Amino acid sequence: MDSHFGWGGVVDGWRKGPWTSQEDKLLCEYVNIHGEGRWNCVSNITGLRRSGKSCRLRWVNYLRPDLKRGKITPQEENIILELHARWGNRWSTIARSLPGRTDNEIKNYWRTHFKNAKSSSTKINLQRSKLPKSLIQQEQNHEDDEMMKEAVINPQQVLLEQTMATQDIFEDDDDEMMKCMCPFTSFVQVNGGSTSINEDWNEDENWTRLWNLE
């Protein structure tokens, strides 16, 4: 990042740094008239001295009228955790499941709250995130198929594996996070190495069992 020169100033004719309310107004007017897209035209049409990239980012992450404001809710957090376990750092994919939230917001939230979670599954997903999307989709479809087959043959083992993978992410994290994850893991009980599916959800009981899972 070259912000040590140019932050808040002009570099190559483009303004950088924090947006002013006047700049926001110009960008909103542009989008209202011309719609989203053709970001490189914004400067020509509005006189805004911002690059197309900067305009797009400002609109997508801050000015869009359908954006939610305020903190991530526990429900949204659950979704983020679940989808991150599945997709790794594919923030835009995760963001599509959270209307009103941006990939940037989710990425920041994850880094702030969960970046210290060190787990094999996380590492694998980070590596996956660097693969071409078509390959990832193929792989994911294959994994889903295999999971479905296995679930028919051995449902208890599949549930246990899912639970273990989920808990692995939280090995260094606190009670609050585990409480958030309870709805996803509640249906498996572990008793001295054997597992059983619990039809009747009992929050306290299951919570303790999962927390002590080794």
Place this chain on the structure above:
DNA sequence: AAAAACTTCAACCGCGGGGCA
């Protein structure tokens, strides 16, 4: 009360993919 440490989040960058001439 002040300094240090930590957290949050807006905004930047480089890179890669897709469309088009």
Place this chain on the structure above:
DNA sequence: GTGCCCCGCGGTTGAAGTTTT
């Protein structure tokens, strides 16, 4: 086939705000 342009994504940075010492 290839070169160019635009767009979107993920990683990173640093200013500002907040909490702790």
